Amino acid sequence: MTSSAPPRFEPGSFRDPDTRVFHHAGGVFRGLTRRALADWQRLAKTRFYRRFSEQGRLVGTREVVERDDLPELAPQWAGVLEHARVPVVSYPYEWSFGMLRDAALLQLDLTLAALDEGMTLKDATPFNVQWIGSRPTFIDIGSFTAYEPGAPWAGYRQFCETYLYPLLLQACRNVPFHPWLRGRLDGITAGECRSLLSARDYLRSGVLAHVYLQAKAQDRYGARDGDVGAELRAAGFGAALIRNNVARLRRMVEGLRWTPAQSTWSDYQRTLTYDDADRARKGAFVERAIGDRRRRLAWDIGCNTGIYSRMAADRADYVLALDADHLVVDRLYDSLKAEDRGSILPLVADVADPSPGLGWRGLERRPLADRGAPDLILCLALAHHVVIGRNVPLADFVAWLAGFGAEVVVEIVDREDPMVDRLLRNRCGQAIEYSDAAARELLTRHFGAVTHERMASGTRTLYHCLPRSGDAPRASG
Amino acid sequence: MRMLPAVAPVVVGLLLFERPVHAYLDPGSGSMLLQVLLGGFAAVGVVARLYWHRLTAAVRRKEGPQEPR
Numbered sequence: 001m002t003s004s005a006p007p008r009f010e011p012g013s014f015r016d017p018d019t020r021v022f023h024h025a026g027g028v029f030r031g032l033t034r035r036a037l038a039d040w041q042r043l044a045k046t047r048f049y050r051r052f053s054e055q056g057r058l059v060g061t062r063e064v065v066e067r068d069d070l071p072e073l074a075p076q077w078a079g080v081l082e083h084a085r086v087p088v089v090s091y092p093y094e095w096s097f098g099m100l101r102d103a104a105l106l107q108l109d110l111t112l113a114a115l116d117e118g119m120t121l122k123d124a125t126p127f128n129v130q131w132i133g134s135r136p137t138f139i140d141i142g143s144f145t146a147y148e149p150g151a152p153w154a155g156y157r158q159f160c161e162t163y164l165y166p167l168l169l170q171a172c173r174n175v176p177f178h179p180w181l182r183g184r185l186d187g188i189t190a191g192e193c194r195s196l197l198s199a200r201d202y203l204r205s206g207v208l209a210h211v212y213l214q215a216k217a218q219d220r221y222g223a224r225d226g227d228v229g230a231e232l233r234a235a236g237f238g239a240a241l242i243r244n245n246v247a248r249l250r251r252m253v254e255g256l257r258w259t260p261a262q263s264t265w266s267d268y269q270r271t272l273t274y275d276d277a278d279r280a281r282k283g284a285f286v287e288r289a290i291g292d293r294r295r296r297l298a299w300d301i302g303c304n305t306g307i308y309s310r311m312a313a314d315r316a317d318y319v320l321a322l323d324a325d326h327l328v329v330d331r332l333y334d335s336l337k338a339e340d341r342g343s344i345l346p347l348v349a350d351v352a353d354p355s356p357g358l359g360w361r362g363l364e365r366r367p368l369a370d371r372g373a374p375d376l377i378l379c380l381a382l383a384h385h386v387v388i389g390r391n392v393p394l395a396d397f398v399a400w401l402a403g404f405g406a407e408v409v410v411e412i413v414d415r416e417d418p419m420v421d422r423l424l425r426n427r428c429g430q431a432i433e434y435s436d437a438a439a440r441e442l443l444t445r446h447f448g449a450v451t452h453e454r455m456a457s458g459t460r461t462l463y464h465c466l467p468r469s470g471d472a473p474r475a476s477g
Numbered sequence: 478m479r480m481l482p483a484v485a486p487v488v489v490g491l492l493l494f495e496r497p498v499h500a501y502l503d504p505g506s507g508s509m510l511l512q513v514l515l516g517g518f519a520a521v522g523v524v525a526r527l528y529w530h531r532l533t534a535a536v537r538r539k540e541g542p543q544e545p546r
Contacts (some may be wrong), residue, residue, distance in 0.1 A: 016501045122501045157508035209515060217507030228506045232513065234528040241516025248515070 001257045007071040010330030011363035016122060018140030024071055028085050031077035036142055048113035048341035057106055059139040060084030087318040088372035091365055092126035092346040094355060096257040096330035097170050104163040105130040110248045115239050120147040125162050126156030133176045133342035134333060135236040153242045160210055161187030171256040175325060178348055186360050190215035206252040250281060257332045276457040284461060285453050289409045289464040290315050299374040301351055302382035306332045312378060313343045324350035352390040374404060380411040387434050388423040394434050395442055402446035408465040412439040418460035436461050
């Protein structure tokens with residue numbers, strides 16, 4: 001007998017009619033049509049599937065044979081898979097350059113490995129890659145399908161639009177890809193990329209073909225009638241040509257580098273305005289606040305080099321290390337990758353302009369808090385940037401923090417601090433309500449218990465705030 | 478840029494050997510054709526055959542009986 005609860009289909013899983021993800025009893029499942037079931041059975045027998053799964057580069061998956069505990073599914077779903085749960089789902093417009101590049105390399109590696117064993121992938125979008133800390137893992141098992149001899153690589157254009165062009169623009173022109181990918185989930189077109197590149201960029205291997213020629217070819221043949229795939233098959237197109245293209249693309253992507261000398265916050269640890277004693281005192285306060293209690297998910301907002309994210313990771317199952325500065329997050333990703341950290345996920349995230357609901361009905365891609373609500377928040381040396389730098393009223397900021405129903409460690413930097421003074425310098429005449437006293441009053445009003453410690457500098461105070469007894473942490477789906 | 482004319486003959490309206498391919502994603506006609514160029518040396522034979530098909534199709538159209546309209 002199956003469960004009476006209806007299947008809760010994932011709103012972002014609808015583009016491929018042959019597979020669909022649904023959630024049930026805390027698990028992640030995928031319905032497969034008869035055709036997709038045959039593809040899965042073929043995939044499960046390949047050597048590369050086993051190899052990538054063992055390396056954690058493919059999401060853990062098992063076929064559900066006994067469906068008694070699952071919701072009743074429509075007859076079209078001939079098979080069901082259960083996937084290992086990703087700690088927190090993230091999107092490419094929240095990743096750093098290095099993360100998008102590593103996800104692209106995983107996509108290409110899988111394409112090459114699949115071709116070697118008579119399979120291919122139906123698409124090539126970074127939304128099919130997720131992260132276990134600093135380790136990328138491919139989650140769309142339904143993307144693998146038998147390779148039809150003579151067929152071109154179906155995901156080539158999508159790979160260019162969602163991986164290659166964003167990486168190229170960041171590497172060549174220092175154009176951030178986040179607003180582009182957030183602005184359009186389908187990525188950047190060849191024509192748009194061509195418009196932004198300079199003549200010098202075409203000297204880089206592969207740019208002429210993948211950008212200029214592709215834009216030209218799409219302009220000329222995009223609206224043409226006829227079955228181009230059939231023409232290519234008739235002319236003998238085959239896997240060898242795809243393999244050559246993918247291998248070259250791989251070399252090109254691997255060689256892309258984004259190396260700005262510095263950003264606003266990339267040197268913060270060197271230029272910060274407090275001394276070693278206060279730094280030690282701050283560390284000890286955070287350590288005490290985190291305590292020995294196990295946490296499910298911690299957010300470190302404004303994480304910079306991730307000192308406190310690492311501290312939180314000792315007690316939390318998983319940590320989101322969030323910072324609005326792309327270069328800071330990219331460097332943090334590099335260091336976490338070198339440490340092979342599986343428990344800290346670095347993301348480019350601006351709390352004053354957070355990832356919204358996007359795509360079809362605004363539900364295809366969800367806001368960050370819906371994907372992973374924290375039970376511990378570290379918010380150190382951030383409030384003045386949001387309140388003064390972004391004009392968010394202090395009361396709104398504190399109410400927002402309290403709204404998570406989580407335990408919060410927040411650092412309030414007073415108006416006399418050189419950092420705050422710098423922010424206020426060009427804001428003369430504006431009445432900005434911001435002070436340690438006002439923050440303390442608000443924190444006491446919104447939280448259950450508040451303890452604090454003033455740093456020796458006299459301009460910074462750390463607060464440890466417990467949620468009011470009725471405020472449970474927000475559930476995330 | 479000079480390689481583009483070599484791709485042009487690929488689109489010749491040949492609808493031979495049609496087989497159903499189950500693809501939910503539109504790979505784009507232009508991008509599919511470009512993949513021939515990106516296939517390296519292995520693509521030489523494919524381009525030659527595409528030219529040949531174009532030629533024979535043109536001859537067939539010229540010599541064959543006209544379809545009643």
